Amino acid sequence: MSTPDPNVTPQIGGTSKEGVYDEKTGHGVPQSGSGSLDEVEAYHPQAFGTNQANSVKRNAGYAATFLTQFEVLSGREWKILRRDWTLFLAHIAVSAVLGVFCGGLYFKTDITIAGFQSRVGCLFFLGALIAFSTLSALYHVVEIRPLFLRERSASYYSPTAWLLSRFVFDVIPLRVIPTIVVASITYWMAGLAHDAAHFFKFLFILVLYTLAMTLWNFLLACFFKNGGIAILLSALSALYQMTFAGFFVHLNDIPPVLRWLQWLCPLKYTLEALSVNEVGSGLTIQDTLQGVPVDVSASLIMNLLFGFGANNYYRDVLVLFAFIAGFGLGVIGIVWLKVRERR
Template identity: 90%
Template sequence: MQKRDRRSTYAATFLTQLEVLSAREWKILKRDYTLFFTHVAVASVLGVFCGGLYFKTDITIAGFQSRVGCLFFLGALIAFSSLSALYNVVTIRPLFLRERSASFYSPTAWLLSRFIFDVLPLRIIPTIIVSTIVYWMAGLAHDAAHFFKFLFILVLYTLAMTLWNFLLACFFSNGGIAILLSALTALYQMTFAGFFVHLNDIPPVLRWLQWLCPLKYTLEALSVNEVGSGLMIQDSLQGVPVNVSASLIMNLLFGFGSNNYYRDVLVLFAYIAGFGLGVIGIVWLKVRERR
């Protein structure tokens, strides 16, 4: 009976802390719309720009390479735009340390508040906007099933990159170091994603680095989803007509596996879970005021 009462008291206290913290976050969001509107505006402008750049891409070999380039552009955009998540945590960290030391609220309430008022409006919504604009302007697979699978992958990658930046911001008290490492990580992912260099052509001593690259799984899943719609390449090489499955060209040009979509989804979920647990552990154990 005492345990039940203690649990009920803790749950009520936690909900109260979360309500107070959420109310404060909502007031901040109401006072300062700039970051939200900037994300939405940038997503809309870059969506139109990227959609115009790859507008109605054809189904030649060069056109297929452009399709994958379009998907790569979206992944790179998400990786770099997630830097603002890092900056938000860096700026609010001193306030969190002071209020946590005064027992104003628990770290769990703070993390949930960060998720509700940062991840949803500033990460998920802009990703959906830019992805939707680019998808239909670029002329990718024209059916709802492949569109939502495409959107699902980009949302997973957005969550992974946001949590990664949260982790860096919580682990390093120096914001400059966190930003530098985040930018270098984005460049590393772009290198081993499979677009700039064929994955099978990477020297064996470095090839294993591709397995630590979330963008590689994202780009592969997006490409597999595109060719999975039955896309056929119709081209002409030195006067000889070519009519082959896009999955064959995908494997030859980029080294992606045709049956790896659901494997890539599971790997992205694993990255999200790992980064999420890392953020929770660091906030509880490391982000505290020390005297």
Template identity: 30%
Template sequence: MERGKERPQHHASIEQEMLDLEIQTATEAPAIFKEAIRPVTLKFEDVVYKIKQKNSTKNEEKVILNGVSGLVQPGEILAMLGPSGSGKTTLLTALGGRLDGRLSGAITYNNKPFSNAMKRNTGFVTQDDFLYPHLTVTETLFYTALLRLPNTLSKAKKAMQAEAVIIQLELTKCKNSVVGGEFLRGVSGGERRRVSIGQELLVNPSLLFLDEPTSGLDSTTAQQIVSALWDLASGGRTIVMAIHQPSSRIFYMFHKVVLLSEGNCLYFGKVSEVMDYFSGIGYVPLVAMNPADFLLDLANGLAPDGSHENKSKVKQSLALAYKHNRLYNLKAQLQGEQLQETNSSHFQDGSEDKNFAKWPSTWWQQFSVLLRRGLKERRHESFSGSQINQVVAVALLAGLLWWQSNISHLQDRTGLLFFMSEFWGFFPLLQAIFTFPQERKMLEKERSSGTFMLSSYFISRIVADLPMELALPTLFVTITYWMAGLKPTAGHFFHTLLVLLLSVLVAQGMGLALGALVMDQKKAAVLASVLMVSFLLAGGFFVQHVPAFIAWIKYISIINYSYKLLLGSQYNENDTYPCDSGLCLVRDFPSIKHVGLSGQIGAAVALAIMLVGCRLIAYLALMRTGL
């Protein structure tokens, strides 16, 4: 889709809802958006983080952060500088309350530890923009508002809050454009970045963390992003960001900077004092240069005089100099910092956090919003022309190959039924295994923000997939059944259709379970292929004399049960067919005898158990990953 081009009118229900409020919003929304900024002073002292070495046999630990300290007050922007691997993102994640493991030191928010209430008033923008590509900017922010804003606000107020963010971040021109992604052209990179920031601003956060907010953007767009953040900070917010290599114009928009190198702090303090500090300890740039470039050179161990002094020695010298010259005063400031009392901030009073609602909305509200969002996003994928054409092509091909097959050609007819069970085992399973691996980053982002419960997401995801899962096999059966000349009665047709739909839902559940267990698309695809080939060979059509030591596979085979039920949809125990000796019982035909026409209820129950069991395994697997 072309950038800036609006979506068709029949896709614009939410946009219309927003437009109806726009006149009212233009005057009311900014007031709603700016009210009740609860000031937060962030302090961190002697923060240490260690991880175990993967290949170490002696349980050795690697130090990622080594005693980092600092102080950020309301209205300030703290920039974290350092080369890749210096610990910027780790420190940012720790300060944002999202880091588990061997973390030590003191991190406080208005002299209180991190809490559910503080989490609700914190925004965290990840380095990558994890957004749904087919949703418009307005839809993205509106759905986020419905999920993250509390029930004390009406739906109209939440819509106004979303519109306020659009105005604040200057996204009005692209509000009705799709966000886009890797395979879909949408808004620009800078606009996409502002949408990600806007999602966090919806909760009117007092504390905002950003990981590489200008990554991949040109210098002008990057400056626009930081300028918007500077305006937010001037409104009383506390902003902390990790940034790689800012321009000099951007650098001087920060209030404070922390310089990291291999987990050690080389400087913390005001931006206006940083060059004087390093000059005072003998590190002066020989030519006029961007201060950020100079600091990164120092963090990489490059001496400004261009000498070939050992890099590790330079880093150690800078770390020791910082400890001797500034760290003592900083710690004294941390210990003596007196927070101004406020009356409105419940997260400054730990006693009220016990009664703080963990979720901003009810389970049913979360489910309904996630379902609407999922249906709107995945309709492009589920009912894409390629998938519909694929199913129609296979249905027509099968119908032509088995065109009006004669009732005496029992081998052909059983072959068609087995093909149907096999195709609709593979197809939905291979589609479903990519579900959770593809959405993992998005799910991690929203779950870490406390947006919704895992169960509401899981159920809505399953329900949102039903239209495709039910419509495509229905289309297939409608075409193939009558072309192939299977029993021409409504009862037999709907019996066949219901069996196939049940089989499809079971296969989809197995795909969801495999994807959730492995969480790797390639590995899950390989595992699914091996599993389905095993089910195929043990399905009772190709091999009637399966060795006993491997015959157990048929009891967990989707294809085996669906094939048995499909046979039951066309034949019963007393049906006959023309044979060399006159009339023979269908049940004695080799490819049917092995599977059997009896036990139809047992096969249906087995599939029903697998339908529920596979989804339960998928849910437990997601819980295991910590989502």
């Protein structure tokens, strides 16, 4: 028997999952791949009776529990990923190449003032890379949106179950793992803090930022029907974050009328937390300025050059969690209230 097409909706409530002849009812389910409720009823009326379908539509109930829905949808996502490893392998390969490139660019930075600027530049590069790489998460949602609308109109499963399965099988293989790859290669090549505690705190911040940016792109993809508009706004938001992150311009030098925009910038908190983590390892700047030796704490230079607070690491972690929660609730609300089939 041929392997079922993952784009054909698995019937989570009593119908055949294989899309072939059903011996119990004597009816066949079409294998056209549309998965529409009317088509299934036409070919398989006993497995999904008209009265049951109308009752489901009226009461917005589901024939299976939430866990069963999540299990079936996760199985479909896993089959799609397993049959075509191209995207996953491309993310890993690109992450490894970029990790080597970034690590070579900032290879073994010294502890002078210029070297410290290079360290922060390395951290900024990683944040900007994550902001742009999560654009592919937006494309996936735009691509699968028509299928979700058709299946939701038939009340096959809860939108929350679909969102959760989509998030899990997008974030872990395509976001978290590539982030860990590029960050791990860059970290040791650039000669950042050489101890496990600061390394894992470094990874923790980047993973949080990856989750926040993935959910942000999910939100844009769900809110706008036109994928081009969503992609444009996502790219513009990445440029906005780069502007107000504190690397290109000192945060305290921004005019007051625009300074408040920094508080809405996830990359600002990410870069600050990464910089504070690096300085917290006991980094000391040793340089010579016009023949005068300089030996000063890196936290002082960090505050003078970028305006970052030396004690803001855990505050930044909480703010990133707040962004994740806010974007996540926004995605759920938009999917429930806006992403539905309208006739």
